[in-house]
Amino acid sequence: MKSDSGKQLITLSDKEKRLVYILTAVTILCISGLLLFIWGTDLASLEKSIAGDEADIKKVTSVSLYDNATLTEMITSIDEKIISETNKFFKPDEIDIAMFSLMVKRTIKNSGLTELSYKTVETNQDTFLEFQVSGNAYNLTKFLYAVSKAEKYWTINELIVKKARKGTGRVDITIRIMYETYSQVSN
16 A cells, blocks of 8 residues: 555554554553652652651750750760860970970980980970980880870970991980970860
8 A cells, every 4th residue: 555655554464453552562561660660769769868867867856855964964074084185284384394304304214215415496386305315126115105104195296216236226316205285275
């Protein structure tokens, strides 16, 4: 059969028409299934997001559920931690460079190191004590351990091994050290 424009038209038998309908129905079902799958995935993602938001809301509301006694206890605990930590710093009027140098000299001696020289070094921002010491690795380790376990914070800004003596295991070391201060700043 030909159309008005002169092109050949295809005619389908009843069997072929049924197959085209079945193919169309299967295609529509596949596309519908794919859309349902995508929609279901988005729905699952949305449900997961909602569950996360609900958990966050529970966390926020649970904080406000503490009674005054619990909140007071929590604040007291935090205050005690702050006081404990700030007590590890020297207060500005608690120590001076001369007193600290005596503390360092005692620690050097007790660690088995030999003090070769000592001086105060002033930079634009800070003042440091600089010690030239001699000893072996074990003595240096004892010194560093004592510094790390000191009641208050000390800062070692530099530790330089100057010279190692072969056969003796001794080294000459330069240590720049200072104490840490804390002064409360009001708002």
